Amino acid sequence: MLGKPNVEGLLEGALEHAASLLGGNVKGYAVLRKGQDTVSAVRGYPKTLLGLSLSGPWAQMRPRLLADGPKELYSMNTQDVVRQLDAAGMNEVSTTVIVPLVDKGRNVGALILDQFQSGGVSQNQQEALNRWGSAVTPLLSVFDTREEWRQGSRQLTIALVEAVESQDFDALGHAQQVADISGQLGRQLGLNERELEQLWYGAILHDVGKINGDQGHASIGANFLHAVPHLADAQKAIRHHHEHFDGSGEPDKLVGEDIPLYARIIAVANALVHVGDAARLKGQAGKNLDPRLVELAQKLPPRS
Structure with a gap:
């Protein structure tokens, strides 16, 4: 995961492992909160999404399972953003898993994992994903400090x-x-x-x-x-x-x-x-x- 020693590389590795925990046809993206929520890494989605300012259902700092595809995500963004998400194929998402990235009570961002088949998410998978998110978040602080220097x-x-x-x-x-x-x-x-x-x-x-x-x-x-x-x-x-x-x-x-x-x-x-x-x-x-x-x-x- 640290083979590409920057925030994008860290998050790409985090998404890759999170997708392996879910299995099946999974794509994902990571959002960081830097003033605006911004797409900072992708897995399976086009890199044209990187840097996109995006509102979404991760702001509550808690794990969520969305069984209605991108409906909530789409309702929170402008039509211009929705067109970009459509072009990336998100309109075909079946289920979305939100893995919050929280550091000492601060909402850092989230890993968002999209399933394209209704395979479901077990309690064990959700718990494993949450543990993984908790393990990844402290590393982001290290990179933030490094970037400041x-x-x-x-x-x-x-x-x-x-x-x-x-x-x-x-x-x-x-x-x-x-x-x-x-x-x-x-x-x-x-x-x-x-x-x-x-x-x-x-x-x-x-x-x-x-x-x-x-x-x-x-x-x-x-x-x-x-x-x-x-x-x-x-x-x-x-x-x-x-x-x-x-x-x-x-x-x-x-x-x-x-x-x-x-x-x-x-x-x-x-x-x-x-x-x-x-x-x-x-x-x-x-x-x-x-x-x-x-x-x-x-x-x-x-x-x-």
Whole structure:
């Protein structure tokens, strides 16, 4: 369940095990209460539901068995939301089981399990599901704390970068643009969350060494992370983002795929921010830039 170490991964695993406790043809989704109730994970339903604000019969913080399909759920939402639920196939639900997620009296959310055949839910199954919900909920608090630290760390990093960029008015916002494009390229390559996190730090900090001037700033910037072992890949990306695919770059004249992947991604993103149009990168493919990443850059949405 912790193979995908984030809230969505935790809830996906929770839904998977809960469905196995019920057996049969079961789909499900998890709702978290963050101001509005929001679909935060799905099992069997399309991922287009993720992020959907949804009112539902889980607000009472108690286990429920709904034998009239989606009737109550549909009555609590707008027609626009109902159309989305219909498109996901919820209009064919036979029975719904609500498993509340309650932490120290606080309604965190719920696991919602939908049966598509009237197999029924035994008392033992309901009790097992409730125990499972009680076991899952404390883990959500761990991830909430982790996310708060993650966001705080990012905000402090952005503040540092903006302080460096403020020395040169033309550079304001440059690092954030490079980080955004790097993330898009990373997702096209199928990088996982941990890898995207390393890439983000490498991209957002790629020019931080310019606090001491432009000369040798890549190596200087990398030194900022020498005592942060969990960002070792980001450190390499910063050091090598001025290497050239043909070996003519710096500081180590690395060639081709000997250049760390994150550094090659940042180089393409950095070049795209400067030229503004991905088509203009084609002349650098195989020279300064990785040709495969230049090709991927052509698929990105046009920059406004």
